[in-house]
Amino acid sequence: MQQRMPRRRGRPRSPWTLQRRLVLTVVGLLALVSMTIGVVSVVILRASLLDRLDVQLASAADRSGAALGGVGDNDGDRPGDLPGSPYFGTPTADSILSGPAQPPGLLALVYDGSTITTGYTDDRSGAIEALTAQQVQLLADHVNQSAPVTVNLGGELGDYRVQAETSRSGTLYLVGLPLTGVAATAAQLAVIIGLVSLAGLVVVAVIAAWVVRLALRPLQRMTATATRVAQLPLDRGEVSLSDRVPAGDTDPRTEVGRVGAALNRMLDHVDRALEARQASERKVRQFVADASHELRTPLASIRGYSELTRRSGQQLPPDAMHALGRIESESVRMTGLVEDLLLLARLDEGRELDMQPVDLTRLLVDAVSDAHAAGRDYVWNLDLPEEPVEAIGDEARLRQVVANLLANARVHTAAGTTVLVALAEHDERAVITVTDGGPGIPEELTATLFERFARGDSSRFRAANAAGAPSTGSTGLGLAIVAAVVAAHHGEVTVDSRPGHTTFRVSLPLA
Structure with a gap:
């Protein structure tokens, strides 16, 4: 049983810009109009040249009839009727061609009732040439048509415009003129x-691209x-939404101006909502x-x-x-909790930190030592580079960051869990990085993990308690x-985070 291979999907086509669509539309319409005008012009010119050729063919037919013994109703001798004339005697195609x-390029066929002569x-060169049997047969099929018709003789002759007549003496003859000149003139006009x-089209494409670019x-x-507005962090902090569409682009009398005015109104509403x-x-x-400041006292x-009463004896x-x-x-x-809230309030106000070079290597050694003292039932590992790593920051606050991450690993994992603290450039x-082998964080909690008062009680905390870890309360601010x-x-x-592996990664600028 053969297995059908899945079809390879090609790359999705990139959408066309409005400028490209407008330019291609203008150029396409102009090309269509130009093609229509060209076709109509060539057809009209060909018809006009064909009419003129038919007039020349009629004149040639009259002269040919005179050479064969006359046509029409006029009395009198014709050159072909007079003894001594080079055309006196049996009528032939040479009588017409000469x-x-x-x-x-005149073509002639003469049928005197028993013999057909052509040429x-x-x-x-001006020389008289003979026709092939196939070409004679093609002409013979039209010998009874008195109106001009087009016959394709093939080979070097190509298309001919032919007309059949009967001379005064009753001889059938057919004359034709080549359509080479008509076709060449029509082709030349088409090329031009x-x-x-x-x-x-090239000139219009350039001008249209410039005009459309100017209009857009x-x-x-x-x-x-x-x-610029989309790049602003509108979801947090104080945002100054001062960008607006220029006044020149908000004219309500134009479609683009109405869009600009609507965008400005929307930005005004957003600005007021942000304020x-x-x-x-x-x-x-x-x-x-x-409240935090007042609650401290x-x-x-x-x-x-309470401590004094307990120690009073x-x-x-x-x-x-x-x-x-x-x-x-x-x-x-x-x-x-009050100290944490006060710290967050100060950070929200944007108070300057004491930024100094901080030896992160020594900071992690101290933090892991403290964590080991607070959680002796855990396995604490430390992976440090050979050379000290320094960053620019507030040492006290960075110590608090590492301490909170280690406390988070200790509180939300079971006793005996291995916690790895690593430092790299x-x-x-x-x-x-702080990595633990705890139960992991559910995916639905990851998006709100760093928000205030967010707790992982539904996952890691309950799992830790089920394993016998101390039920230490969490404020959700760490x-x-x-x-x-x-x-x-x-x-x-x-x-x-995934079950059995959770890694917190902190990236800081180097000193």
Whole structure:
């Protein structure tokens, strides 16, 4: 059983631009009109030349009849009737071809009732040449037609315009003139029209391309405006949407102008919507910053009084001691949450970081040591290059980035998981990777992983708890802080996750 091979699909054709379509349309219409005019001109010229040739053929037929003994109703002797005339006697084709004032290339056939004689005059030499039997047969088929007809004799003779007549003496004869001149003139006219049309098409194509390009400049300016707007990060931060279509391209009396005016109105609506969004975000950030700042003092008081009470030495009931411990631990967690919110608010405001050369090698060694102390049930591996790697950044914030990534690996994976921290240089950038062998991150959570208060409880966290990991609460701000700090350092953070392998990759500019 033969298996059919799948068909190879060709490359999709690239769409034609509006400029190309307009130019090709103009050139195509002009080519069609030129071809129509050329065909009509050649047909009319050929018909006119054919009519003129028919007139010449009629004159040649009259002279041929006179040479054979006369035609018509006029009385009197004809040159062929007079004794001593070179044409006196039996009529033949030579009598016609040798007659006076006969045009060059004349063809003749004479039938006297028993014998057929034929011949034609050679245009170049003037000699009388004989016809072939096949050519004679073709002419004999038209000997009874008195109206001019076209006969193709083939060979060197080609097409002839022939006409049959009967002389006064009752002799049938047929004369013909070549259509070579008519065909040559018509072909010459067709060539001239074709060359002139081709030159005209080239000139029109150049002019049309220039005119269309000039006419499409407003659309190009609109495209440039839309492209600049599309490159703006409209989904976040404060955006100044000042680009507009020039006023000269918004004339409502033209189609292009109406498009430009509509685009400007749309940009105005988008600008107002962005301003409203930015104002709302500023209010939210200001509220978070103010609330975080105000909460630091009461949280510190709660933590201090609970710790002071616990260490006062007074005998308290066990349930009271447990409650004080919970108050103290929750105040510590709330303090961390407030500090994280305050840090994000400051990063949102664009506060300058303390940018200095940072030894990432030493920073990772310290971070992995701290992670090992916090999670002794995990296997911590470190892969560093032979030479130290330095980046430009705020050391305290970069330490927080690495610490958050290591804490994320520890919290959301089971005890005994191997975590690999690596450092490398690639394309003039320092690349930090944190790889763990945990259960992975579901694909639907990857898009929102670095957003604030995003949690992976539905995947990694539950899997870790099922394996016996401590149920440490997560604020959902750790990775958001990582993304914000890395972005403030003009870097990039990405994640690649599948079951059994999750890698966070941080790219920072080298010093």
